Structures are given as C-alpha cells and as structure tokens.
Amino acid sequence: MTASTSSSSTQPQTLTRTVLGARRPSNFFWATVLTFGGLGFALAGASSYFKTNLLPFADPTQLLFIPQGIAMGFYGVAALVMGTFLWVVISLDVGGGYNQFDKTSNRLQIVRNGFWGENRHIEIEHPLQNVTAVRVAIKEGLNPKRALYLRIQGRPDIPLTRVGQPIPLSDLENQGAELARFLQVPLEGL
Template identity: 65%
Template sequence: MAAPTTSNPSKHENHLILRRSILGARRFSNYFWAVISTIGGVGFLLSGLSSYFKVNLLPFSDPVQLVFIPQGIAMTFYGIAGTLLALYLWLIILWDVGGGYNEFNKEQGTATIFRQGFPGKNRRIELVYPLDDVQAIKADIKEGLNPRRALYLRVKGKGDLPLTRVGQPLPLSELENQGAELARFLGVPLEGL
C-alpha cells in the first residue's frame, strides 16, 4: 500500500482511502467575533455596574456619572447579552461544533461522514454507508447576495448528504477540484457543474 501524501494536511489519501478534514467552528471569523463580543459585552456590563454601584470599574472612562435608570440599566442589559453571546461562541469553538471528516475507504467498501455536535447523547454524528450505495457527487452552486457552494453525496435511499463545511462557501475552483477528484475516486458521476 502506498504511503499517504503530506502535501496537504487536511487530506489523507492513498489509492484505497480518501479522507478530507472538515473545518468546524474553529475558523478565524468565529475567533474574531468571540473576541469582539467578549470585549464589548464585558465593557458594557462593567459600565452598567459602575453606574449602579457608583464605583469606576473601567480604567479608560468614567461611567459613574451615568444615571442608572435608564442609561445604566440599558448598558447592563447589553453587557449581559454580549457576554452570553461571547460565551456561546467560545463554547462552540471549544467543542469544535461542525468539525469532522469525510472518509471513503475502498478497502472496507465504506463511506464515512463524521461530525462533532453539541455535548449530549448525539455529540458524535457518524454516518457509514456502503460505497455501492453511492450514486453520485452533486455540486450545489447558487450565486447572489447569499451564495451557496457545496458538495453533496447522493446515497441510494438516503438523499443528499452534505460533504463541505457550513458557513463559508468554497471558492468555485476548489469546489470543482474536490468534486471531480471525489467523483473520479469513487467512479460515480459529478452532477451540477
């Protein structure tokens, strides 16, 4: 058996196994918004609490002069909302919700789609299908204000199962390359291009 290639760390392949890693919640945009929400939420919360307790909790401004009702209470509300949003973002990053892999194994004759979910009894989502049930690879391309570019695995009796990450659409050239490579590896048609 040939050794796996190491040119692309997100892909593991040889002539019998093709494996693609899927980026979940640990992407730059989530880290960016988690940091912004944390700074904003904590800042607003400390401003509201400073106006209530009449003690300056912020070193760069003087929110003590704010009247608690209505200004301080509004700042406290926005601070709590921002802090809860930040907590949610940090937790989905920690749990890597949506992360996983797609593996197509000709040795075992299986297609495996694995994703991480939220904690609980359904934390690990693993779908395994025989390669004989794979009918096609489908490319779904929709341009416009909210573009959608995704690959789907068409499985007999199961419909279309998503293979690409959620949130950020793939560049068209990358979508075409991945779709063509996967269709060629599995020996099935590529639909939608």
C-alpha cells in the same frame, strides 16, 4: 485531504478529507470581540448603578442608571452570553470532522462533532456501492452557498463541505471532480 495507497496498486484506496468546524479564525475574532465588548458594557452599567468607576479607561459613573446604565448592562450581559456560547462551540469544534472513503473495506464514513450528550459525535456509514452521484450546489447572491453533497440511494443528500463561508468555485469543482473520479460516479450540478 489525505490519500493512502495500497501496495498492490498505484491508485489510492482511501480518500480522507477533513472538514473545518467552528474553529475558524472568524469565530475566534467574534468570540473575543463579544467577550471584551460585553464585559465593558456590563461594567459600565454596573458603574452607573453603584456610582463607582469599574473601568480604567472611562468614567461611566456620570451616566444615569435609568435608562442609560440599565441599557448598557443589558447589552453587556447579552454580549457575554453570546460570547460564552461561541467559546463553547469553538471548544467543542461543532461541525468539524472528516469524510473517509475506503475502497478496501468498501465503506464511506462521515463523522462530525456535535454538542454534548448522545449526539456529541455524529457518524454516518454506508457501503460505497450505494453512492449514486456527487452533487455540486451553487447559489450566488446576497447569501451565497457553495457545497458538495453525496447522493446515496434511498437517502437525502448528505453535505460533505463545511458550513459558513463559501468555498472558492475552483476548489469546489476540483474537490467534486476528484471525489467523483475516486468513487467512479457522475458529478452533477455543473
């Protein structure tokens, strides 16, 4: 989070918050596990088919190709495809970006990274006076959700926080209160 101040006043005129995208440690972990695990399973399946040991730590040549070798090969290819997808998402940093609120230009700008093509960079801009509230959404349970939304006149609520693991409640409340104070709008949902 960055705030820059104007020389004419002591209050910050710009509030910028970065949003963590796909470059999270958990995504790196799972991409690595899927890549190496998939490679191991695919090599085990190929070893059982060719009856040549392609793995330095095991001897899958003893496996019957039908059904064990083919199943291992299938799981290996599936894991490699998922691992490759995760590596692409990480390299593009899908979902990463920033939220910027600028009182000097009276604009808010929300920028996120997407996939290739026209939607590679997703940008939303609005005048600050169209912001009616900052909303906090909290859902506990098996699939908890804790997020901040920006309520803009005549538009659906715009999410401001990252997707994935929920933000701690204290951080969510602090971020929401700070943003509501900065924009001078009510904080809803607490």
